[in-house]
Amino acid sequence: MENVYFYEMEEWYSETHKTWNKVAQRYEEKFMDLELYNDSYQRFCDELSRPDASLLEIGCGPGNITRQLLKRNPKLNILATDVSKNMIDLAKKNNPGIEVQVLDGRNLKSIKNKFDGIISGFTIPYLSKSDSQKLLRDCTRLLNEEGVLYLSFVDGDYGQSGFVSGSSGDRTYFYYHQLETIKQTLEENNMNTVEVFKKAYQRSDENAEWHTILILKKI
Numbered sequence: 001m002e003n004v005y006f007y008e009m010e011e012w013y014s015e016t017h018k019t020w021n022k023v024a025q026r027y028e029e030k031f032m033d034l035e036l037y038n039d040s041y042q043r044f045c046d047e048l049s050r051p052d053a054s055l056l057e058i059g060c061g062p063g064n065i066t067r068q069l070l071k072r073n074p075k076l077n078i079l080a081t082d083v084s085k086n087m088i089d090l091a092k093k094n095n096p097g098i099e100v101q102v103l104d105g106r107n108l109k110s111i112k113n114k115f116d117g118i119i120s121g122f123t124i125p126y127l128s129k130s131d132s133q134k135l136l137r138d139c140t141r142l143l144n145e146e147g148v149l150y151l152s153f154v155d156g157d158y159g160q161s162g163f164v165s166g167s168s169g170d171r172t173y174f175y176y177h178q179l180e181t182i183k184q185t186l187e188e189n190n191m192n193t194v195e196v197f198k199k200a201y202q203r204s205d206e207n208a209e210w211h212t213i214l215i216l217k218k219i
């Protein structure tokens with residue numbers, strides 16, 4: 001894993017992004033109304049310092065989290081971003097009042113303004129360790145004081161990362177990240193941990209996996 005060539009990793013990214021664009025509609029059908037994480041969305045909203053908070057979402061998918069947040073607080077000002085154009089179109093269809101932008105989470109430097117909250121649901125599983133670390137540092141830079149960060153991922157051994165295939169046979173490159181490493185990077189960048197959620201997600205009849213959700217606040 002450490003010796004992967006840059007161009008090889010770029011090919012993994014390219015395949016992964018194409019897959020997400022292709023499966024956008026199916027992802028919407030399956031996950032738009034999932035209730036498993038609702039208490040974590042509520043906690044994120046409770047931590048925001050203002051009712052009309054400005055939020056940046058990274059890897060918004062079809063706008064499933066966006067919709068849950070707006071349901072809890074319709075005054076939120078949300079810029080939802082994703083690398084997939086099809087996901088962005090669905091996010092806008094499902095949340096007509098939001099701003100949207102096609103954006104790779106590796107290129108957050110193009111965003112100039114700051115936010116009261118940043119939410120990134122299951123997007124770092126599609127970023128390498130160094131790109132995730134960069135995203136975390138970018139997030140802390142883009143947050144106002146007392147800004148809140150919501151991150152979800154699968155806590156595991158980075159060395160086990162690799163391609164996974166969905167029911168259609170299309171592949172994504174899936175990266176495991178370690179909770180302690182992520183917490184450490186963020187705490188070194190002036191973020192305090194507010195709460196860690198662990199959710200058992202039943203992938204199939206035989207397979208369950210633990211999903212980790214981390215909520216932090218900028219000091």
Ligand SMILES: C[S@@+](CC[C@H](N)C(=O)[O-])C[C@H]1O[C@@H](n2cnc3c(N)ncnc32)[C@H](O)[C@@H]1O
Nearest residue numbers: 020059060061082083084104105121122123126
């Ligand atoms: C598992 S889905 C999560 C969707 C939604 N946030 C949720 O939690 O249900 C992963 C999303 O990350 C997006 N994504 C993958 N790599 C990305 C990247 N480099 N930059 C931005 N979005 C990315 C995919 O297009 C997809 O919409």
